[in-house]
Amino acid sequence: MPPYPYLATDYDGAAAHAAIFMVQWKREGDSLARYLVRIGEMTESLKIIQQALEGVPGGPYEYFEMRRFEGLKDPEWNGFEYRFISKKPSPTFELSKEELYMRVEAPKGELVIFL
Known part of the structure; x- marks a missing residue:
């Protein structure tokens, strides 16, 4: 065939x-x-x-999230909870008082809720 x-x-x-x-x-x-x-x-x-x-084009790439954490010495953001479970938002992520952002684990991946 x-x-x-x-x-x-x-x-x-x-x-x-x-x-x-x-x-x-x-x-x-x-x-x-x-x-x-x-x-x-x-x-x-x-x-x-x-x-x-x-077919992927070549070229340099960067892992920007690791670069962001190089200057931080806070073990809370460099620990297992953030890197592997990803339940906490990034330390540079800010919202106004009227907004809500949450990441939860879902059956088909990660579910992001933004209100």
Whole structure:
């Protein structure tokens, strides 16, 4: 079966706009065939990720949050709570009295509430 182009038109990223992959399918409809299709889809997903990474433009990058904390000696912001659980806002983050900002853990990642 020939490869079909997958066009990522919904995402306007710089890494990849099109990836080539093989559509996985089997003529048999039993559970083994479905299992083999899922395994094939996972291997094709790895190929798509590899193609996307090859399309990422090179150049210097910086981790600005680490740079912000280099001058701070407060262990509260450099500890495990902030860096890994991320329940606390940044020390430079300020809101007016009428606004509320909160980050909580959600089933599909992090949920940000801003009122």
